[in-house]
Amino acid sequence: MSNKRVLSGIQPTHDSFHLGNYLGALKQWVELQENNDAFYCVVDLHALTVETDPKLLQQRTLVSAAQLIAIGINPDKSTLFVQSQVPAHNQLAWVFECITGFGEASRMTQFKDKSKKGGAERTNVGLFTYPILQAADILLYQPDFVPVGEDQRQHVELTRDIAERFNKKFDKVFNIPQAQIIKSLAKINDLQDPTAKMSKSAASMSGVIELLDSADTTMKKFKSSVTDDGKEVRFDEKEKPGISNLLTIHSALSGKSITEVENDFSGKGYGDFKTAVAEVVISALEPIAKRTNELMSDRSELTKILKSGAIKANQVASETLKAAYSAIGLIS
Ligand code: TYM
Numbered sequence: 001m002s003n004k005r006v007l008s009g010i011q012p013t014h015d016s017f018h019l020g021n022y023l024g025a026l027k028q029w030v031e032l033q034e035n036n037d038a039f040y041c042v043v044d045l046h047a048l049t050v051e052t053d054p055k056l057l058q059q060r061t062l063v064s065a066a067q068l069i070a071i072g073i074n075p076d077k078s079t080l081f082v083q084s085q086v087p088a089h090n091q092l093a094w095v096f097e098c099i100t101g102f103g104e105a106s107r108m109t110q111f112k113d114k115s116k117k118g119g120a121e122r123t124n125v126g127l128f129t130y131p132i133l134q135a136a137d138i139l140l141y142q143p144d145f146v147p148v149g150e151d152q153r154q155h156v157e158l159t160r161d162i163a164e165r166f167n168k169k170f171d172k173v174f175n176i177p178q179a180q181i182i183k184s185l186a187k188i189n190d191l192q193d194p195t196a197k198m199s200k201s202a203a204s205m206s207g208v209i210e211l212l213d214s215a216d217t218t219m220k221k222f223k224s225s226v227t228d229d230g231k232e233v234r235f236d237e238k239e240k241p242g243i244s245n246l247l248t249i250h251s252a253l254s255g256k257s258i259t260e261v262e263n264d265f266s267g268k269g270y271g272d273f274k275t276a277v278a279e280v281v282i283s284a285l286e287p288i289a290k291r292t293n294e295l296m297s298d299r300s301e302l303t304k305i306l307k308s309g310a311i312k313a314n315q316v317a318s319e320t321l322k323a324a325y326s327a328i329g330l331i332s
Pocket residue numbers: 007008009010011012020021022023024025026043046133134137138146147148149150151152155185186187188189197198199
C-alpha cells in the first residue's frame with residue numbers, strides 16, 4: 001500500500017496510552033507514514049464525553065501528542081494535529097447528525113457498553129453522537145484507509161454508511177474509506193482478564209500495560225499476569241487465552257513469529273516466559289517514555305508542532321466542508 005491517504009485518531013483520556021493502543025493501532029500509524037499521506041489526530045473533543053478537569057485535559061492532550069512523536073510519528077512526514085484546532089470537525093458532524101437515524105446510532109456497541117457502565121447519570125448526549133463526530137473526523141480528509149483496532153470496526157462501518165448516504169442523496173463529495181485492521185493485533189487483552197480487551201477504562205490497571213509505566217511496574221504486571229494451569233507455552237486462544245495474549249505481545253515486539261517464540265520456550269516454565277515477555281516490552285517502551293519526557297519539557301515546541309499540523313489539516317478539511325455545504329444547499 002502506498003501513496004494513499006491515511007487518517008486515524010486517538011483519545012487523550014488518560015495520562016498514558018496502553019499497549020493495546022500501541023500494538024493495535026499506533027505501530028501501524030508509524031509504518032503507514034512512510035509511503036502514504038498520513039493525518040493523525042489527538043481527538044480532544046471526543047474526550048469531553050468523559051468528565052475531565054480542564055487542566056488535566058490540556059496536560060493529557062500534550063502528553064498524547066508527545067507520545068505519538070516518541071513512538072515515531074514524524075511531524076515532517078505526517079500531519080499531526082489536535083481535533084479542536086480544526087473547527088470543520090464539528091461543522092461537518094452536525095450535517096451528518098441530520099442524516100443519521102436515531103436507531104442507527106443506538107446500535108453502536110461501544111455506546112451501549114459505555115452508557116451501561118456509566119449509568120444514566122453519566123451518559124451525556126455527546127457519548128451518543130460520538131461516532132458521528134468520528135465519521136466527520138475521518139471523511140473530512142478523504143482517506144483511503146483508517147488504521148484502527150477491532151473495537152473501531154463498527155464506527156468505520158457507520159462512517160462508510162454515512163458517506164454513501166450523503167453521496168447518493170446530494171453529490172459525490174466523499175471518498176469511501178476502509179478500516180485497516182491487523183487481525184493478529186486487533187485485540188490485545190488485559191493481563192488479568194485475558195478474555196477482555198486491554199482498555200483505558202478497566203476497573204483495575206493491574207492488567208493494563210501503560211507506555212509510560214516504569215520498568216519495575218511493567219515487570220510486576222507481567223509476572224502477575226493470569227495464565228492457566230498448564231505448563232506448555234503454546235498459542236491456543238480458547239484454552240490458553242493468557243499465554244496466547246503474551247505470545248502475541250512478544251511476537252509483535254520481538255519480530256519473531258509465534259512459532260519461533262513457542263519453540264524458544266519449549267520445556268521452560270511460565271515464570272521464565274512471563275519474565276522474557278516483560279523484558280521485550282520494557283526494552284520497547286523505555287525509549288518511548290524517555291523521549292516523551294524530553295518532549296514534555298519543551299511544551300512551546302510541542303505546541304508549535306501541533307499548530308503547524310492544524311494549519312495543514314484545516315486546509316484539507318475546509319475544502320471538503322465547503323463541498324459538503326454546497327452539496328446540501330447551504331449558500332457560501
Ligand atoms: P481509542 O482512543 O479508544 O483507541 C485508539 C486506538 O487504539 C485501538 N485499541 C486497541 N487495539 C488493540 N487492542 C486493544 N486492546 C485496543 N484498545 C484500543 C483502537 O481500536 C484505536 O484504533 N473512537 C476512537 C478515536 C477516534 C478515531 C477517529 C479513530 C476518534 N476519531 C477517527 C479513527 C479515526 C477511540 O476511542 O479510540
